[in-house]
Amino acid sequence: MQSWVALSLGTNVGARESNLRVAVDSLREFLTEVKTSSIYETEPVGFLDQPQFLNMVLLGYSELSPLKILERTKKIEEEAGRVRTFKNGPRILDIDILLYGHLEGDLYVHQSKDLTVPHPRMHERAFVLVPLKELIPNQMHPVLGKKIYEIDLENELQGVKKVQ
Numbered sequence: 001m002q003s004w005v006a007l008s009l010g011t012n013v014g015a016r017e018s019n020l021r022v023a024v025d026s027l028r029e030f031l032t033e034v035k036t037s038s039i040y041e042t043e044p045v046g047f048l049d050q051p052q053f054l055n056m057v058l059l060g061y062s063e064l065s066p067l068k069i070l071e072r073t074k075k076i077e078e079e080a081g082r083v084r085t086f087k088n089g090p091r092i093l094d095i096d097i098l099l100y101g102h103l104e105g106d107l108y109v110h111q112s113k114d115l116t117v118p119h120p121r122m123h124e125r126a127f128v129l130v131p132l133k134e135l136i137p138n139q140m141h142p143v144l145g146k147k148i149y150e151i152d153l154e155n156e157l158q159g160v161k162k163v164q
Contacts, residue, residue, distance in 0.1 A: 002061040003108070005031070005069060006099040006136070008119070008128050012044065012053040013092040019080060020056060023093055026076045030069075031060030037131030043159030045125065050090045054163065057098070057131035066100045066108060070115050073097070098122050098132065099139070107142040118143060123151045126160045 007027065011019040020039060028034055037057040044050050062069060073095040080093040098119045101107030110117045122128045123144060129151060132139075137149035144151065 002032070002063055003101055004059065004061055004099075005066075005097060006132060007058045007060075007069075007073065008055065008094075008096045008098050008122070008131075009058060010042075010053045010055045010094045010127065011092060012051045013090050014081075016054040019093050020054060022080065023076055023095060024058060026079070027058060027060065027073075027095075030064060030072055031058075031062050034058060034060040035135060037134045038162050039164050040127060040131055041161045041163050042127040045127070053127065055127040055131060057128065057135055059135055066097060066110060066115060066117055069097060069100070096122075096128075098128060099142075101142070107140075109142050130160045 009020055009023050011023075013019075017039070024034070024036060035058070039054050039056045042053045042055050044053060064072065077093045077095055083092075096119050097115065097117055099107055100117050108117050118141060119128070122132070123141065129148065133148050137147065139148050140146070141148065141151060
């Protein structure tokens with residue numbers, strides 16, 4: 001049975017737009033009915049002394065489990081040349097699983113040492129909420145019990161600029 005997944009994509013090293021395009025093409029290898037948000041330029045979070053990011057959200061359907069999707073996204077990051085240096089540091093590509101389950105229905109909630117779904121900090125990050133709201137404003141967050149657009153209204157949305 002196919003499940004729906006929302007992924008966050010970000011990059012601030014190299015040819016940023018190209019990094020996102022290559023990632024989307026790679027994700028299409030195991031996701032169907034893919035929809036993408038606009039691309040947003042955003043301020044870094046955590047470690048501030050680095051270039052601005054380009055961020056977007058992608059929605060798609062897959063037969064894969066969340067752990068298999070995680071495995072595939074980490075491989076895509078590695079193939080793009082990602083080297084993990086330090087927390088919140090610069091990166092050529094970052095792909096995070098935000099939500100998984102059934103659109104407008106039951107969503108998967110999971111926590112393990114390898115994966116937490118929904119993403120544990122998505123509700124704190126404008127660079128996730130703004131593009132997610134663009135695609136699925138009425139989707140309910142399975143832990144917070146609020147719709148995406150409601151969470152968005154509670155957050156500071158400074159430093160997020162639509163570029164395309």
